[in-house]
Amino acid sequence: MGAQSTRAVRPMPALEVLDTGILTTVQDTGRFGHAALGVGTSGAADHASCALANRLLANPSDAAVLEVTFGGLRVRAREDLTLAVTGATCPVTISGRGAAMNSVLHVPDGAELRLGAPERGLRSYVAVRGGIAVPPVLGSRSTDLLAGLGPPIPTRGTLLPVGPPPAAFPAVDAAPVAPLAADELLLRVVPGPRDDWFHPEALAVLLSEAYEVTDRSDRIGMRLSGPRLHRAREGELPTEGMVAGALQVPPGGEPVLFLADHPVTGGYPVIAVVVAADLPRAAQARPGTRIRFSPRTDRDRCR
């Protein structure tokens, strides 16, 4: 054996994926500046929980995290790592011992972090001090499931490299977090941009009736079931740009609420748009959740 093999090479810190649950993706704040080329923003669906996880660890706000859909993630620390789990409320264990959400977690080399099925919410976020350091694509480490852009979806055995820790140190051990809604959610909307494509009563229906999140929901959009929203005009809308939070109404009349991986453009009219501040809560709505929509008030606008 030559000298080379005896030299101690310090391995890069990493998270070894042991199980991903239904779906775990790498996400950050999203991909900006390429929408005119047809590239969507993507990014953490509940960007507030993602930001909190990074803040707890004193990471830069655009550090990449894991977005875990309905629990089931198991990862092993390669090197001593500092982690935080936020978002959907789920049982967290480190090598079998209970650990707190929304707090700074020290996970020693070889220990296993496990997320159980959430009691409330849909998407949990696992941040690591230093961020997940997979190569960025077009300036972002977000996986866009619609466009097929960004880091590959982690599977069992994936080694996720962890970046160098930031200069700043965590300022608090834990953050207070308001509990997620159990089974009914109120989201504020602004009518438009295409409310004039619908019968006047359609908007009244949207603002008074409850809609249920169906299981045909993903990071692209939540398909809702409830009273149909009838169009006032026939014909095709020329394809136009879409925003996250748009309530797009396909010919069937039941709205789709666009989330992080929504198409950049679309050809069905949007009757109303959910205000940006309410999108993180929307992204935590699991199938079966009832959603009510209320008009944004002037007081909301001043905040």
Place this chain on the structure above:
Amino acid sequence: MRIRDCADSGVLVEVGDLDEALALQAALAEEPPPGVSEIVPAARTVLLRVRPGEGSAEAVAAAVRRLRPHPGRRPSADEVRIPVSYGGADLAEVARLTGLDERGVVAAHTTATWTVAFCGFAPGFGYLVGDDPRLHVPRRPEARVRVPAGAVALAGEFSGVYPRSSPGGWQLIGRTDTVVWDLDRDPPGLLRPGTRVRFVEA
């Protein structure tokens, strides 16, 4: 010009036709409204997105109202030549639909000046508008499950190049080796809004 709300996430500016949409894009490129994070041009609209906290939809709407787009103006950008091997699966059908023969379709497609009006459908897919209305053909009655990357196609008033293999309903008239979408290139898309395109027979 009509400005439509997208809550606090942006404003959708609607104009009468594609020419006005291109003139609006040109005006927006010359005087970008403050706080806009993304501009998404489309056939009759331009969406201006804002990131809450970094810009306000009201301020963007006010800036757009002050714009005076010049009719006929195009968003200035590059010019590219795309060599095409004509002979796509739908070339004969396009010849029938247009009343031109196959050579006539090739001549019209290579003579026209094309401009990327907007992108969509997939990253890097540019909707190109030309100046020869004889080439306006309907989409295929049935979409293909798989159209290969580099396919050159027509549909409606548009021509396009498929950036990667995908389903598609456009009429295929040829194919090119030019890579229109490359993640290792900056910018990754060759066909950006405003880019002028000349197709040449390979």
